[in-house]
Amino acid sequence: MLGGWRALRRCASLPRAVRLRVREALGAREPADAVRVQGWVRSVRSQKEVLFLHINDGSSLESLQVVADPSLEKRDLTFGSAVEVQGKLVKSPHKMQNMELQAETIHVVGPCDIWSFPLKMKERHPLEYIRQFPHLRCRSNALGALLRIRSEATAGIHSFFQDNGYVHIHTPIITSNDCEGAGELFQIETSRGAKESAEMTHFFNVPAFLTVSGQLHLEVMAGISYSEAVEILKQAPQTFTFKPEWGCDLQTEHEKYLVKHCGEVPVFVVNYPYDLKPFYMRDNEDGPQHTVAAVDLLVPGVGELCGGSLREERLPFLESRLQRLGLTDAYQWYLDLRKFGSVPHGGFGMGFERYLQYILGVDNIKDVIPFPRFSHSCLL
Amino acid sequence: MLGGWRALRRCASLPRAVRLRVREALGAREPADAVRVQGWVRSVRSQKEVLFLHINDGSSLESLQVVADPSLEKRDLTFGSAVEVQGKLVKSPHKMQNMELQAETIHVVGPCDIWSFPLKMKERHPLEYIRQFPHLRCRSNALGALLRIRSEATAGIHSFFQDNGYVHIHTPIITSNDCEGAGELFQIETSRGAKESAEMTHFFNVPAFLTVSGQLHLEVMAGISYSEAVEILKQAPQTFTFKPEWGCDLQTEHEKYLVKHCGEVPVFVVNYPYDLKPFYMRDNEDGPQHTVAAVDLLVPGVGELCGGSLREERLPFLESRLQRLGLTDAYQWYLDLRKFGSVPHGGFGMGFERYLQYILGVDNIKDVIPFPRFSHSCLL
Numbered sequence: 211m212l213g214g215w216r217a218l219r220r221c222a223s224l225p226r227a228v229r230l231r232v233r234e235a236l237g238a239r240e241p242a243d244a245v246r247v248q249g250w251v252r253s254v255r256s257q258k259e260v261l262f263l264h265i266n267d268g269s270s271l272e273s274l275q276v277v278a279d280p281s282l283e284k285r286d287l288t289f290g291s292a293v294e295v296q297g298k299l300v301k302s303p304h305k306m307q308n309m310e311l312q313a314e315t316i317h318v319v320g321p322c323d324i325w326s327f328p329l330k331m332k333e334r335h336p337l338e339y340i341r342q343f344p345h346l347r348c349r350s351n352a353l354g355a356l357l358r359i360r361s362e363a364t365a366g367i368h369s370f371f372q373d374n375g376y377v378h379i380h381t382p383i384i385t386s387n388d389c390e391g392a393g394e395l396f397q398i399e400t401s402r403g404a405k406e407s408a409e410m411t412h413f414f415n416v417p418a419f420l421t422v423s424g425q426l427h428l429e430v431m432a433g434i435s436y437s438e439a440v441e442i443l444k445q446a447p448q449t450f451t452f453k454p455e456w457g458c459d460l461q462t463e464h465e466k467y468l469v470k471h472c473g474e475v476p477v478f479v480v481n482y483p484y485d486l487k488p489f490y491m492r493d494n495e496d497g498p499q500h501t502v503a504a505v506d507l508l509v510p511g512v513g514e515l516c517g518g519s520l521r522e523e524r525l526p527f528l529e530s531r532l533q534r535l536g537l538t539d540a541y542q543w544y545l546d547l548r549k550f551g552s553v554p555h556g557g558f559g560m561g562f563e564r565y566l567q568y569i570l571g572v573d574n575i576k577d578v579i580p581f582p583r584f585s586h587s588c589l590l
Numbered sequence: 591m592l593g594g595w596r597a598l599r600r601c602a603s604l605p606r607a608v609r610l611r612v613r614e615a616l617g618a619r620e621p622a623d624a625v626r627v628q629g630w631v632r633s634v635r636s637q638k639e640v641l642f643l644h645i646n647d648g649s650s651l652e653s654l655q656v657v658a659d660p661s662l663e664k665r666d667l668t669f670g671s672a673v674e675v676q677g678k679l680v681k682s683p684h685k686m687q688n689m690e691l692q693a694e695t696i697h698v699v700g701p702c703d704i705w706s707f708p709l710k711m712k713e714r715h716p717l718e719y720i721r722q723f724p725h726l727r728c729r730s731n732a733l734g735a736l737l738r739i740r741s742e743a744t745a746g747i748h749s750f751f752q753d754n755g756y757v758h759i760h761t762p763i764i765t766s767n768d769c770e771g772a773g774e775l776f777q778i779e780t781s782r783g784a785k786e787s788a789e790m791t792h793f794f795n796v797p798a799f800l801t802v803s804g805q806l807h808l809e810v811m812a813g814i815s816y817s818e819a820v821e822i823l824k825q826a827p828q829t830f831t832f833k834p835e836w837g838c839d840l841q842t843e844h845e846k847y848l849v850k851h852c853g854e855v856p857v858f859v860v861n862y863p864y865d866l867k868p869f870y871m872r873d874n875e876d877g878p879q880h881t882v883a884a885v886d887l888l889v890p891g892v893g894e895l896c897g898g899s900l901r902e903e904r905l906p907f908l909e910s911r912l913q914r915l916g917l918t919d920a921y922q923w924y925l926d927l928r929k930f931g932s933v934p935h936g937g938f939g940m941g942f943e944r945y946l947q948y949i950l951g952v953d954n955i956k957d958v959i960p961f962p963r964f965s966h967s968c969l970l
Binding site: 381 | 611613628630631648649670671672699700701702703706707725726729737738740741744745748752755757758759760761762903923924926927928929930931932933934959960961963
């Protein structure tokens with residue numbers, strides 16, 4: 211399974227009835243005795259009469275307030291330490307929270323060396339700062355929330371496809387060592403990062419029939435085309451670093467202008483130049499500006515969110531293109547798919563991280579990936 | 591997204607109302623006019639008065655019977671070709687099926703070169719045979735069904751965790767190029783295939799708190815231990831290729847014997863020798879036979895299905911073990927997790943392919959993986 215499932219472990223020796231997660235405790239309607247909650251200390255405030263703690267176990271943005279007798283305070287009960295608190299869940303007298311925990315015992319399960327701990331109490335650390343600590347930043351509000359949203363977004367996307375009768379296919383992760391020909395070709399062709407290049411190869415490893423999504427149908431209605439886009443860019447009052455010209459790829463600056471031009475709404479661009487796109491895209495057989503049936507979905511703030519195309523299902527077209535590229539032998543299997551009962555088909559890929567950036571308004575893609583890999587950086 | 595979604599594309603020019611997938615057509619209760627179904631021809635039987643086709647679109651094990659006038663037969667309407675049939679869905683006079691399609695038009699969307707097509711009509715090909723054609727074997731009954739089951743099993747596992755409040759974390763796929771130290775170490779330590787080794791690294795890339803599952807709780811009740819297992823093996827009436835000895839890893843032959851000894855039921859083996867297992871497993875501090883809190887779940891037919899352990903959450907224990915291995919610098923980040931509020935935690939990994947083998951009774955793991963990679967083979 212490509213992925214893990216994360217949760218705070220409950221104390222194995224306790225009966226289920228007395229376990230409560232912070233999120234459950236916060237949402238509880240009725241007071242309860244003999245409650246045991248585990249979490250990290252987010253704040254400690256010691257007063258003469260009373261000791262206040264806020265604890266958080268990563269299940270919620272909010273923390274549970276713990277009220278205790280000052281005698282329960284100890285040296286290692288610090289910000290960042292992991293504690294297990296047993297007590298009574300009672301209605302809170304404050305409007306800020308529904309419930310609070312009246313502690314009977316506080317056990318420091320794991321102390322925290324606060325002098326070297328890079329996160330500080332009640333401080334709002336910049337994303338750039340916590341990015342340096344990929345193994346600890348999940349304990350911050352921002353990354354904790356991001357991880358929960360990622361999980362929900364993944365589940366939502368999978369449910370959508372499952373509910374619509376799609377079959378989820380697990381495709382291999384090709385390394386250049388395993389599969390030189392194909393792997394290298396796609397890396398060059400897509401000229402994207404390794405992850406997205408791997409996504410591209412999926413198109414090929416799924417034998418034939420990728421989904422044609424609503425996106426591709428929308429294309430028929432919404433596709434404002436590449437040629438039109440270039441015209442819009444040429445007439446733009448602003449100067450671009452890359453001069454817009456038919457036959458050249460759209461740069462991020464162009465994509466952003468197009469989205470702005472259309473009123474900061476998602477924009478489909480269709481029918482890209484034949485010579486710009488890989489061999490597997492369907493020839494539109496048009497002229498004089500020869501194009502293929504490709505589509506990109508551009509969104510505000512991010513640029514390209516989805517890219518897709520109709521695939522060239524016609525054997526003679528594909529054969530002649532592969533022949534010109536000298537790739538007929540390497541792609542014999544791909545030609546086979548056209549030889550033995552081919553059908554018109556298409557598909558699209560969505561950059562899941564870009565989707566998260568778009569819906570959350572996060573500027574840097576590294577902040578929506580739990581363990582980002584980029585040039586000269588493979589931390590952990 | 592690591593995976594694709596597969597479905598037969600509907601003809602874009604048709605209104606939704608006249609599209610019907612084979613599975614829907616087979617399950618339909620009411621007759622319907624103007625139905626258009628797409629699929630591959632699984633059989634063609636031409637009689638004097640009537641032409642019978644069976645078509646299948648990969649959505650079901652069953653095929654839809656198409657009844658047509660012999661005048662609709664044409665040269666390229668062969669086994670393996672992709673067709674689009676328009677007609678009336680009517681109650682079938684035969685008990686074998688609920689519905690059949692009375693064809694008005696049959697359009698061969700993609701012909702099939704039957705002379706070179708490796709699958710033959712109505713033939714039950716051995717799994718070993720179709721394994722040679724990873725790009726075409728999804729058109730066989732066995733692999734088609736497997737892909738649908740894989741998809742359902744994945745969804746089921748994900749739903750289970752989601753419903754129980756777990757957060758799905760996407761962990762990176764480390765290549766040895768990106769991250770030599772860690773990658774290579776795990777490869778050596780786990781001495782498993784590349785895929786499972788990648789699974790192992792997930793344990794480390796998820797910052798701290800992997801789930802402790804029901805499996806690990808069951809361990810308390812069901813754990814028949816490693817030491818007991820070795821005793822059982824020593825007293826076994828059969829001779830093993832590898833002599834069972836305390837301190838040596840259990841071989842597949844041993845695992846199979848243990849499962850048989852327990853009456854062909856799933857068996858937990860717990861507390862493996864300290865020196866056999868990686869540094870991150872929790873020291874049981876027992877003696878004279880020093881063990882760690884590790885667990886394996888052995889199942890009939892497959893052997894090890896799940897492996898898990900409690901993690902060493904105690905800083906001094908982990909420090910001294912890493913020091914002895916000379917790995918303190920490489921794993922400073924892992925030590926950090928113990929330094930800043932550690933908690934007792936554990937986790938397990940399940941071999942998803944082994945799980946499929948177990949529930950389906952499939953002997954060869956290559957037949958439960960869409961695109962298997964193994965020594966000297968990286969087809970497609």
